[in-house]
Amino acid sequence: MTTLLLAISGLGLLLSLPAGFSGSKAWLAGVLVAMTAGLVAAVVVLQTGEVWDWRGTLTVGGEAVHLRLDAVSALFLALLSLVGGAGAVYGREYWTEEKHPRTARWGRVWWSALLLCLGLVLLTANGLHFLIAWELFTICAYFLITLDRRRPEVRAAGWLYLAASHVAMLCLVAFFTCLAVRTGSWELADMRDHAELAPLFWLALAGFGVKTGLFPLHIWLPSAHANAPSHVSAMLSGVILKIGVYGLIRFSGWLPMPPGAGWMVALIGVVSAVLGVAFALGQHDLKRLLAYHSVENIGIILIGLGFALVAAQQGNAPWGRLALAGALLHVWNHGLFKSLLFFGAGSVLHATGTREMSRLGGLWRAMPWTASLFTLGAVAISGLPPLNGFISEWLVYLGLFDSTNAHGPSAWAAIPAIILLGVTGAMALACFVKVCGVVFLGAPRSAAAEQAHESGPAMRGAMMTLGVACAAIGLAPMLFWPMVAQAVSAWNPAWAGTEVPAGLAALGAFHLALATFALVAAATLWRRIRQRGVTRAVTWDCGYVLPTPRMQYTAGSFAGIITEWFSWILRPERHEHRPDGVFPFRADFTERTPETVLESVVEPAGSAVMRMARVFRRLQHGRAQAYLLYLLIGLAAMAVLVLIGANK
Amino acid sequence: MIAGGGALIFRLVLWLMLAPLLPGIINKVKAWVAGRRGPPVLQLYYDLARLWQKSVVMSALASPGFIIGPAVAWVALTGAALLLPLGPAGALFSFRGDFLLMIYLLALSRFGTAWAALETGSAFEGMGAAREVSYAVLTEAAVITAILSLSVHSGSTSLATMLAPSVGAGVVLLAAGLFIVLLAENCRVPFDDPNTHLELTMVHEAMVLDHSGPPLAVILHGASMKLLFFALLLTEAVLPVGNLAPMPAAGILVAGVLAVTVGVGLVESLLARLAFRRVPLLLTTAFILCLFALLLAWKGGAA
Structure with a gap:
């Protein structure tokens, strides 16, 4: 089946x-x-x-x-x-x-x-x-x-x-x-x-993680x-x-x-x-x-x-x-x-x-x-x-x-x-x-x-x-x-066993x-309001004359209190021009939450590796004479090692 | 089954009818401290009856969620209230892990009211909702720690047995922590001032600015049930009400709720509202009080 x-x-x-x-x-x-x-x-x-x-x-x-x-x-x-x-x-x-x-x-x-x-x-x-x-x-x-x-x-x-x-x-x-290798088969x-396989779990944790x-x-x-x-x-x-x-x-x-x-x-x-x-x-x-x-x-x-x-x-x-x-x-x-x-x-x-x-x-x-x-x-x-x-x-x-x-x-x-x-x-x-x-x-x-x-x-x-x-x-x-x-x-x-957890x-x-009950309550309230009549009006704005959609609360301000508590790890980047003077010309504010782990850990680590690689790349430049010199130095080093070993 | 239904209706009516009394008592206490006569104790009942009769003015932007949100919030609070055992009478619905459902029902009611607040696109209401859900992060930590300390102390995972014995050594800490949580969750001074009408500085009042008529009545009634709920929870967490005979237990419950209510009134009369950046500090204090109560319960349980 x-x-x-x-x-x-x-x-x-x-x-x-x-x-x-x-x-x-x-x-x-x-x-x-x-x-x-x-x-x-x-x-x-x-x-x-x-x-x-x-x-x-x-x-x-x-x-x-x-x-x-x-x-x-x-x-x-x-x-x-x-x-x-x-x-x-x-x-x-x-x-x-x-x-x-x-x-x-x-x-x-x-x-x-x-x-x-x-x-x-x-x-x-x-x-x-x-x-x-x-x-x-x-x-x-x-x-x-x-x-x-x-x-x-x-x-x-x-x-x-x-x-x-x-x-x-x-x-x-x-x-x-x-x-x-340990078990002798891919099965x-x-x-x-x-029991000797236990440490392998850490590799699995990293890989699957x-x-x-x-x-x-x-x-x-x-x-x-x-x-x-x-x-x-x-x-x-x-x-x-x-x-x-x-x-x-x-x-x-x-x-x-x-x-x-x-x-x-x-x-x-x-x-x-x-x-x-x-x-x-x-x-x-x-x-x-x-x-x-x-x-x-x-x-x-x-x-x-x-x-x-x-x-x-x-x-x-x-x-x-x-x-x-x-x-x-x-x-x-x-x-x-x-x-x-x-x-x-x-x-x-x-x-x-x-x-x-x-x-x-x-x-x-x-x-x-x-x-x-x-x-x-x-x-x-x-x-x-x-x-x-x-x-x-x-x-x-x-x-x-x-x-x-x-x-x-x-x-x-x-x-x-x-x-x-x-x-x-x-x-x-x-x-x-x-x-x-x-x-x-x-x-x-x-x-x-x-x-x-x-x-x-x-x-x-x-x-x-x-x-x-x-x-x-x-x-x-x-x-x-x-x-x-x-x-x-x-x-x-x-x-x-299939016994169900109590509760x-x-x-x-x-x-x-x-x-x-939530459905019933919502329906009841809805009917009540229908009975009593609904007037549609503009949102209460303290008597402001020109309300615009941009005056609504934004996602950033809504989350602001909590993100402030976590600013030690979020590290928000802020750019602001405050309004100043009697007739402020312009003001702006932008905020961005960076990918902290990527931008301050992985990318610096990656560029450090690249810098090191660049140093080593100087060794490889395509000049055959220099490569011969490397060979010579290598051979000499090995010879020295062998000599030291022989003298012991 | 019929007896169960009768008990359900009786308890429901008790909750629904008694809850609006509490804000009236608080206002009486405040008036008494200030040397005024103050509004009648039953003022909220009159207000609710009047609001229920009124027609509704709704923002042109609001969706049906503006109505559904308060209804869901009210149902969630009622559900949480019915889960709370009343001394030796126990709870109507008691099962393993019911305390988690209770905490999350409070969260559901928060979702409903905050949702309804965002319906109108008003910055005031957005601000109120943002404060409500942000401070709730800290109160949630305090509440769950308090519940955990009760669970550790009684070794149980159901409210009825959890609330029955007294907490022992940590009782004062737990009472203080839960009292602060009560003040914060119900938007009382020093977190919020239910009397002011300056929208910028408030939490709960700012959220319900655009509500009117029956939905506002539902919100206000829900808020009063929440107050009664926390007052009862505090009383039962601190005093061993569950192990008493019915009559003294009922007496103690009423006295406890009255004491908490009067306490709220006194705090409101004697303290000023905190600056907003201090609020998290006080809430963290509440959490730490509950945490120490938990550690004491832990020591007691291990010994």
């Missing part, structure tokens, strides 16, 4: 490759069939917990093809299928032949290729094939990011992505070859009885997410970052862990969560802001994973199960609402041609669907009830509280993690109130925002699918729990009641 579904899925994607080159209808059909089949296969495995294992006779690189789908990879496959399908529907309308005659077909082909390679990464049970598929999907993603490569900032973003990905690739090649399976966008390895992430076409951004943030998480979860489950691994992962998680959202608050570019929120959410996932690792090392304490379940569910949740938000941002970009929040505003009137669906995503990502973000954060929190109440050594990490998770939540809320308010509410700040239009049915449909999924997980968590529980037990058999059912029921 699963074999058939996965075969359909693979075949559909393979057929959609040439179909995408010629036209878009057959391509979409192929991708959708493939994604539906993939989703069903993943759900079947998640429901039953049976591992699908398939060995082929074909060999690639001297290794027989070996595919396997267990609950952990099925969890990620389900996300890939849903976002991949929705992204294809969205992308077909977003990146059309009319608007992008040169690149539309390539966008389709690379999309199919990306989905295929990502699927292979999830399915393969062979280290060599994992590396090959990993490299292939990295390249597919590069071509998708740089679809619009006539713009220089897109090329720069693509280059940064490619460079960072290959640093990660280096670590992963080292990781997999060490693994293969990937549970290796927890090989770059792909995941952990702070401070996130340097490629903001510019790539901002400059890619929006359906690609959704894929990057919703799925590709999660493939990094998949690597971490997969191999932290299969390898023996070095003693400090859990602590380290949790620490990185906390740092990523808090600083991710702080950087997000400082952004003025809508998509860049969303990209930094990915850093934050990956942080939340890693907090869960880190504490699960700590718990596993402390005799499989039961609270680790909650933390891991929270992390795994957050993988789904973040994939869903972040893709939804990127689709929404894409609709805004499509309608107005700008990502600058200071040029948007008042879009709800022209784009009611996009505005409401984006808001749904914003409520979900802020972790507010009754949507899905709260369910996974609730699980992680509960794991941390239980860890504290166990009074073990992990409590000392759990207490700050709980407090900082709360702070992160409040900051995410501040950030998304800002985004929604500045982009969709108030008055349009530019002509482009004034002439915006709603996106077409396909783009809205893709957003709605993801919105429904967000609401479903939030309102009926009990439906999804068994699948998460299967993935948890596949990660650590000691936490096997989850009640939480789901409360969410349902809350949503119902």
